[in-house]
Amino acid sequence: MPVGVADPALAARLGLPRAAEGQAELLLVHQGERLVLAGDPTRFGHPLAVDFVAGRAGHRRRFGGGRGQLVARACGLARGVTPSVVDATAGLGRDAFVLARLGAKVLLIERVAAILALLEDGLARARLDPETADIVARMTLVHGDATRELEALVASGAVAPQVIHLDPMFPHRDKSALVKKEMRLFRTLAGNDPDAPRLLEAALDVATHRVVVKRPRKAPPIEGPSPRHVIEDRNSRYDLYVHRRLEA
Numbered sequence: 146m147p148v149g150v151a152d153p154a155l156a157a158r159l160g161l162p163r164a165a166e167g168q169a170e171l172l173l174v175h176q177g178e179r180l181v182l183a184g185d186p187t188r189f190g191h192p193l194a195v196d197f198v199a200g201r202a203g204h205r206r207r208f209g210g211g212r213g214q215l216v217a218r219a220c221g222l223a224r225g226v227t228p229s230v231v232d233a234t235a236g237l238g239r240d241a242f243v244l245a246r247l248g249a250k251v252l253l254i255e256r257v258a259a260i261l262a263l264l265e266d267g268l269a270r271a272r273l274d275p276e277t278a279d280i281v282a283r284m285t286l287v288h289g290d291a292t293r294e295l296e297a298l299v300a301s302g303a304v305a306p307q308v309i310h311l312d313p314m315f316p317h318r319d320k321s322a323l324v325k326k327e328m329r330l331f332r333t334l335a336g337n338d339p340d341a342p343r344l345l346e347a348a349l350d351v352a353t354h355r356v357v358v359k360r361p362r363k364a365p366p367i368e369g370p371s372p373r374h375v376i377e378d379r380n381s382r383y384d385l386y387v388h389r390r391l392e393a
């Protein structure tokens with residue numbers, strides 16, 4: 146069993162099997178205040194949790210810069226322009242949190258139940274902290290597969306899909322050992338997102354202004370129409386598919 150859940154009520158809500166330590170490759174379990182996803186540390190590294198208050202997100206919140214960040218530029222956040230964004234590949238919510246911190250309303254869509262549970266937990270804790278409560282108030286999380294039901298998910302989240310942000314999994318995107326282990330864990334859960342071309346198609350149908358796709362710098366674009374613009378920094382690249390100009 147790849148994922149088991151220690152808490153029976155959470156297992157039932159997520160529709161995942163119940164398990165005790167050692168019974169599943171990855172176990173979703175409460176550690177202190179946090180819900181974590183833990184596996185054999187030699188394969189998967191430290192247990193994974195979503196933390197918008199401290200850790201990497203907290204550091205980026207305090208020192209990470211403003212609308213010059215690549216994800217913000219890609220999504221069209223500029224002076225006087227703050228579009229609403231659908232992040233159809235929410236993952237651990239890092240990109241969505243950056244956008245929400247800069248004032249954007251963000252709908253997060255995640256299809257993997259265990260990742261969704263980590264995100265729900267991270268958002269719940271961030272709501273209780275005065276430094277992050279206002280930011281996460283702009284974030285709405287829904288569970289579902291954006292390739293199959295993007296339009297319905299967007300309607301249920303009540304966020305206008307001016308910009309749709311996509312960051313599907315891509316093999317071997319980062320060489321650092323820590324990220325490699327985290328990626329291994331992610332890949333065990335989420336696979337390699339082979340349906341990314343169909344997701345792009347769905348996003349292009351639903352977005353009113355633009356679709357932006359995060360890729361490793363040297364990776365080919367997602368199969369399909371060619372991007373209108375490409376922007377990049379040292380670590381990653383965004384392919385931009387533009388329908389219409391975002392106005393102030």
Ligand SMILES: C[S@@+](CC[C@H](N)C(=O)[O-])C[C@H]1O[C@@H](n2cnc3c(N)ncnc32)[C@H](O)[C@@H]1O
Nearest residue numbers: 234236237238239240255256290291292312335
């Ligand atoms: C590389 S991660 C995204 C990381 C994210 N940008 C962040 O900042 O944490 C990709 C995530 O998208 C999710 N995903 C991929 N395709 C999806 C789809 N069609 N619908 C919903 N979630 C999807 C995967 O389950 C995985 O959690």
